[in-house]
Amino acid sequence: MFSPPSKTLKQALTTVLNSAQEYSGDVCFVFGNERIWAHKALLIARVPEEFRNKAMPQLLVDTTNEPIMITTISTLVPYNLFIHLLQFWYTSDFYFIHPQDSSMDPLTHDTALLNIRQSITALEKTLQLTLLPLAADGLSDEDQLVADLTNMRRNQLDCDVMVNIFKPNVTRKKQTPTVSPIPAKPPITTTTTITTKPRSDPITTSVPLMISFPVHQFILASRSSYFHSLLYGQVCEASHSTVLLPYDLFSSTTLDIILHYFYTDQLQVPDLPLCTSMSAFQNEMNRKKHVLRELQKVFRAADYLGHIDSLCNAALYEMQSICHGFKCTCSSCVILLPSMLAFADKHQSQVGQLRSKLLTLYTEPIQALPPLWSQKPFSLLISASSSASSSTSTSPVLNNSSLPTKSSSSSSSSLLVDMVSMTLINITKRNAIHVLHSVHLCLSKIRSADPFPTWSQPSLALIHAILHHTVSMVSLNFDYYCVEYPILLSCVDGIGGAFSVDFLDFLLKRILNNGIQDSNAAVLYQGIVRDLIGRQEVVKNVAVDGVLLEARQQCIDYLSHRWIGVKAQGGFQNIDKETLRMMADDINIPYRTLSKPIESEFSAMFSFKPKSSTKQKSIDGEGIGKQGKGIPPVMANNNNSVDMTTTSSAAIKSRRRLSLSSLRTSLTDVLLPVDVSPSTILPTTTSSPNSPRKSRLTFELPETPIRAKFATTQVSTTKSSSRRRRRTRSPKHKYRWGLGGSKDSASDSDEEDDSQAGMPIVGAKVELLRRPLPTLGRIKFIGNVQFSKGTWVGVELESRLGQNDGSVDGIRYFQTDPQRGIFVKPDGLKLIPSPSKS
Structure with missing residues (x-):
């Protein structure tokens, strides 16, 4: 650079x-x-x-x-x-x-x-x-x-000018100082000689302190326009053989380095003495820190002298050599680069290119987080930048869920704001899982270096803010990482990016603790049970099993308490039937309650259907969609929804109890806060002579389920070897009990017809599911195999994306070309209908 x-x-x-x-x-x-x-x-x-x-x-x-x-x-x-x-x-x-x-x-x-x-x-x-x-x-x-x-x-051969660093006020106590005159040929670096005379009473005085460098006038004037104007210009120094420099910019070491550059065209920083008690690496790091610190001071002093194109560039080139071109994350650069970033930010008007390069290096989340963000110097830099931002702008303090934003009142953005904004821009939907993996490694390094967070707190605040943003992105697109871009399957397999079981546990816990909500809870359950646990059954990695079981249980616990809100937000509409049945068994809720649209509950309750052209609203007047606050749409006024004067109280209570028998108490308390305990149900045979004419429904429905349980079929789940019962419709009953003449009574039979229509057959054209790109083929085999249990489908692919030629472990199931055969489960493909013949 x-x-x-x-x-x-x-x-x-x-x-x-x-x-x-x-x-x-x-x-x-x-x-x-x-x-x-x-x-x-x-x-x-x-x-x-x-x-x-x-x-x-x-x-x-x-x-x-x-x-x-x-x-x-x-x-x-x-x-x-x-x-x-x-x-x-x-x-x-x-x-x-x-x-x-x-x-x-x-x-x-x-x-x-x-x-x-x-x-x-x-x-x-x-x-x-x-x-x-x-x-x-x-x-x-x-x-x-x-x-x-x-x-x-060095030998002061015929020097004719003196360069002095003058510090005007040096406080001395209990002394009466007398400053001796500067000798004709002082040493290279010298201070004024102070003679003290003891006194009985303490006094405090301020005396000047002088550091002098004898040099040659023709060298200074020819090498620096600043000194040329002082020595040969119309200023006071032109008539005297002295030049005064400010002590806040020049030190003895800094001035000595600059003068050596004027004489030799070389930047030479004095070496530090080696410490025998330290290792070679520690001594080398001390040397590099010392050189960088002095070069940064030289840059400031050279900028004051107007040597941007010469001495400043020479200092920058030396810094670049020490830091390996500002593109390395080795063990020494990760310690040195924060100081260079602070230096570039302070002098961004002169070295804006360096600041941009370092920010690009630090805001690449996959490569930068583990080696760079886990270091103590970086944490100190963040702390200083955060303090400066909070004192000069209105940016919020960093925490786990808030990120600093650019202040509209400040003319230039702070380092911390630029770092966060550029990091967030680099986090995309495509690399979010890899970013989480980098965050996991970074937090592990910090935990090892600082077990009880002390110096790492500023870094942790920034890292957790980035983590919160990335977890939200992954949790809202969980099905994308399981099906379209199935990188989470690599986490289960233990391949791709060197993912570990610890990272899989870290990822799922963060998602289920911070990213789960009513809108995506069912999708998270489906991804974990169908895709991840289904993959675990194939891979059979024992170490992953406990992580997935715990994640599944967390989903079950959330859905058990929040399934009403999930249903209100339409969270069950895009869930597979088999997955929804497993979910119903896990949370102990009837399958039809989860699968049936929420409007049908109220249609059956009040024996009417909502108008399709009218937009339904919740009780509070707002559309369903808020997390945890979505309520099924009903009519706000009960007097407008049913004629209470023409319906007996017993029939109304019986109808309500029947319609809500599959709902939990929480929904009842929210929507219809009535007491449905048996003690409050009025007998149907008691009536007064003056009571109005009873409705046709003069009987109370029996305390039996809506539908009877008939013969069941056992199916194995992809999560474990436990068996569950599938409810099937009895062939003896064409219709079941219903309220209000709902047409949903034949839904189960439709499901069975759909499942029979989608059965694969040999020769059928299919498309493999859960693949990043469309993968087509034809079925060549259906049946049991030797390498695994259950029924498998052998597919001949149209392109060489397969795993075999129709044989596995020396047993041939069908014949095809190499790398065109693959075996999948029946639920891992879908049939492509053949074009209809006219």
Whole structure:
């Protein structure tokens, strides 16, 4: 993301050489009428000592501030050759070509350099003196230049300017301080010397504290426009040899790093001493933290000096190298990246690209949650960001069900708001299960690192908010993950995404504890019983069995108490008949009560049918659809629904008790709060002479069920091997008892006819159910098999998406091509009707 910074040291030194007199040149070489200016400090650092003593003896003598005139050099070195030699002393090159100057051919340049070097080598033999700086072993000429300039600063060779960090107020108690003057040649980093004189009474004084760095004026001016304006501009520092810098931006380490960069084009952070009691990894992490911290300070100071394109870019490039390009989640990066995210957020006007990249890395929920969100530095960052947001905006505090939103009054969004919003955008219907798996792993890591939540509380608040959002998405689309995109079947199988039994338990508990409601309770039951438990019967994973049994029981407990609200919201309309029968047995409610539309209950009760063109409303005047508040539609006024003066009280109470015999007491209390106990039922034979004429229904219906139980058929459930009884209609009775002439009396016989009509036969064209894509084939086998119990259907698929060629474990059931045969249960396919012949 950040490219290596360009090297500008040679270009700056060339500028200094070409305009040496303007940059405080203090040495003048005289060649007749020609004057060549240079700097004493650089000549002492770069010219070989033997040649310097012979040709420039004046450099070793302390003089005043007057320029040094050297005339003897012309007798030793010709003018044309001395120009290239002086250029080499300044730039380690015989002449410098500006990067933007492409007029010279590289081949011509190399040839000219070779000729100049040969001429200087010949002159060295003639003078028997070394003219070029001798490079140390393994160093190039450029590396030797950097080493010489470093020594020039460290040894304070002829420094002519002082850079001070001035802290105005330092409180001292019980002292009478006296500040001594700054010495002429102070050390690299020095403080003022304070002389104290004991006193009997305590006093408090404020004295300045000074940290000084002696440097060379021509280096500062050529490398920094800020220092150039201070040293050669119309400001007070131009007349003095000192520069003051603010202490809140510059420290001794920060300024030393910046000055070293000016002299060498390199960012060098002082190393921390190794701790023998720590491991190698801990020492390395301490080093990286220290370097990052200092580089961030250097960035702030360089921004103050106006070095965005040079020194700031160099600091960013070093940070990028330490953090592995800001795209790694290794053990060291997960600890360092939160500090970089906070840094990028603070300086987003300068490093907006870095902030966007880090946010993209942190808001990718599948890859980022386990390694990044489980770390203590990230939790501290969230805590700080949350505190800043709460103090400057109206964003709500994080909890398990609320997420921060962007404040309309704030001009820029906070880090926390951007992180949450981008994370939620990345959570889709397609990857929600994988996101929950990442959340599960993240919470496990936090639980291991912080068993009793202390520092992890801010992270947990944010993670649980993301978890609540994802659980709501999965619970509302549970059938999608069981049928259309059957990734939950992979959870049962233990394949796909390395899902574990612990994750399956985590997922189902979260859904059934936080995501179940009246609108989706029946769908959750169907997915668990039909798809997951049905898959468990095939896979036979013992570890998963207890998890699914517990999940099924939770659904049963909810439906047992809330089945009325579920029915009011139409939750049973899209449930398979077999699943609905199992549900009826589990919650101990008659099957017809669950399967029959809720309007028919009141139609049978009051012997009329609601108008289909009129929109039914609940008692409170609102349509059914609120969770836990949906009430079946009835007429609000009983006087308008039935003529109470022409119907005997005994008949009315008998009719109500018969119609509501299959309903629970809670529905009675809500809809018809009447006492239906036997003690309140009036005898049908008692009447007064003045009572109105009785209705035709002058008898009380017998206390028998609506329909008799006849021969039953045992069927095995897909959940366990327990047997249940299926109620069938007696062939001797064509009609059963009904109220109001309802036409629902033949529903059971219709169900039997439908089941017979949908029976598979050999040769029929079918489509496999619970597949992500449509899968068609023809039935080739129906019957018992050796590899499992029960009846299985062998299907020859139209494409090679099968598992065999019609044989399993060496036993052939039908013949087909390889990978075109598959065995499924009869309920795992549906028949495709053949086109009708005209």
